[in-house]
Amino acid sequence: LNNFVYTLISITDELKSHEENLIILNKLGFKVNGEYKKCSSMEEVIDTCHKFESMRDELEYEIDGAVIKVNSIAQQNILGSIAKSPRWAVAFKFKAKQAFTSVNKIVWQVGRTGAVTPVAELEPVLLAGSTISRATLHNYDEIKRKDIREGDRVVIEKGGDVIPKIVSVVLSERKKKNKPVKQPKLCPVCKSPLFNPPDEVAYYCENTECSAQIKGRIEHFASRTAMDIEGLGEALIDIFVDNGLLITYADIYYLNERREDIIAIERLGKKSVDNLLNAIEESKNKPFDKVLFAIGIRYVGAGVARKLADHFNTIDGLINASEEDLISVPEIGPSIAKSVNQFFINKINIGIIKKLKAAGLKFELNKSDSIQVKENFFTGKTFVLTGRLNNFTREEAGEKIIRLGGKVTTSVSQSTDYLIAGEKSGSKKNKANELGINIMTEGDLVIKLNNTVN
Structure with a gap:
């Protein structure tokens, strides 16, 4: 493990400047990054950041930007910090690094809502510290707009140095055999016909029993922002669905009845299985709005789920609401109202809700779920x-x-x-x-x- 030391803290000595601290750290034998400069104006700061950016390919380590800091420790203390970062330091991010690679294949993935999304499988290439082999293409319109084809030489970059994307095609290197991509007519997983709703660019698989949708819905249900079931991630969900242990997310709460079957699965020990079952049990304490968000009604994010829970108080009140009742809720428009209404008309969904109720999940808003506060800065704004x-x-x-x-x-x-x-x-x-x-x-x-x- 190798590192640079940037901060010196002393309880007894009064430290004056960040630059002085780096000099002291260096004298004490710590490894200090020598690529820093004290600047006297913002113009000099910007020029220095651009200089650092021009050096990034010559360094023995990856960087994606520079940090601009107030030099005076006294002024740092006055400025203070917020929860995760100091007010006396700010990042200067460099332009995203780009690389050339080839599109080996374009595949289509199915999400929990049935949306079919194209993904480019790339010739692996090192970019900004990691090997990139895949990039999302978002939708068919994006493929047509950029005219991306299998076999093409392309320019890729990481958005924010994190998410890989195809920026453009190197048309001068395109081969005649590289043919335009066609929009699939059938679901790549279950082979059901795809549907393109009016005014939408996405195509959807309407088969709710499509295994890709089942896995996506369960993954969303168990995610951190929904039921937050620790340990139930994508890999384990794939195993459980493929082995017939999960068909809907309601089945999660009956996995305790299949404990021995789960333990028998390769790579799963008794302790990890028990930890998972305990996490599932703990998730039953999630409030009604979290459960409502978790069940995955289209257009119902966490904020909309909270508004619906606050207005209708119970799942039965929501199930019995007409589209007109739903539209009467502030900020609930026709698209959301129709989606909620259609979700609860579906008898399969009602059966899943009943199964979740029987498992002990919360389907009504308790007074304890709402914080009672006196009038404050946020009230009514x-x-x-x-x-x-x-x-x-x-x-x-x-x-x-x-x-x-x-x-x-x-x-x-x-x-x-x-x-x-x-x-x-x-x-x-x-x-x-x-x-x-x-x-x-x-x-x-x-x-x-x-x-x-x-």
Whole structure:
């Protein structure tokens, strides 16, 4: 293990500057990265960052940016920190690295909603510290727009140095045998006909018993933002579905009856099986809105699930609601209302709900599920969240606001009180500026949340 040391903390000595600390660390024998520079202006800072970017390919280690820090320790202490990062340091991200590779094959994957998504299988290539062999193509329209074909030489990059994507095709190297990709007419897994709804680019497999959809629905149900069943990940779900142990997500709560069958599966020991069963049992304590989100109704994210749970209080109230009743709920539009209504018309879904009820899951909103708070900064105000947050996901932030009496919407309008802007905020921030809407940073939000809860 090799590392660079960047920080010196002393309880007894008064440290003056970050630069001085690096010098002291070096004298003490610690390995300090020599590629740093103290700058006297923002122009010099930007020039230095660009210089570092030009050096990145010459270094013996991978970097994706530089960190700009306030040099004075006294000023660092005044600025302080938020939960996960200091206010006195900011990252300067470099342009995404690109690489050339070839498209070996384009395959089609089926998600939990039945959406069929194209994925490019690539000739493995090293890019920004990892070997890339696959990249999502999003949908058939994207393939046509970029004219991506099997056998093509392509340029790839990592979005945010994380997610690989195909940027363009090297047309000068295209071979005559590389033919345009055709949209499949049948599901690649179960061979059922595909359906393309009006005004949508996606194609769907409508066979709800398609094994790929079954695995996707169970994976969503068990995920961290839904029922949060630790240990029940994609690999284990594949094994359980392939071995007939899971057909629907309701079957998860009856796996304790198949304990010996599970233990008999290769690679699964008694302790890991018992840990999984305990995690499944623990998930029964999740509140109604989490269960509602977990069952995977199309268009019903965590925020919508919370609104529906708050309005109807019980699953039976929601099942019996008409589309008109659903549309009467603030921020529930026709698409969501129709989707919810269609989900509960399906007798198979009702049977799964009954099975989950019998297993002991919560299908009504208890008073304890809602935090009772006095009037505070969030009460009665409307918020919009945009950009990437560091301390929590946008859904988690929205849930905290709602629990404190605020309202979260998806679009900026005259009725918006605050826009909470994370990293890489786009058009919503521009519109908020045009309308004169108050803009909060994630740091501002954290402070308001802490002040309200404390």
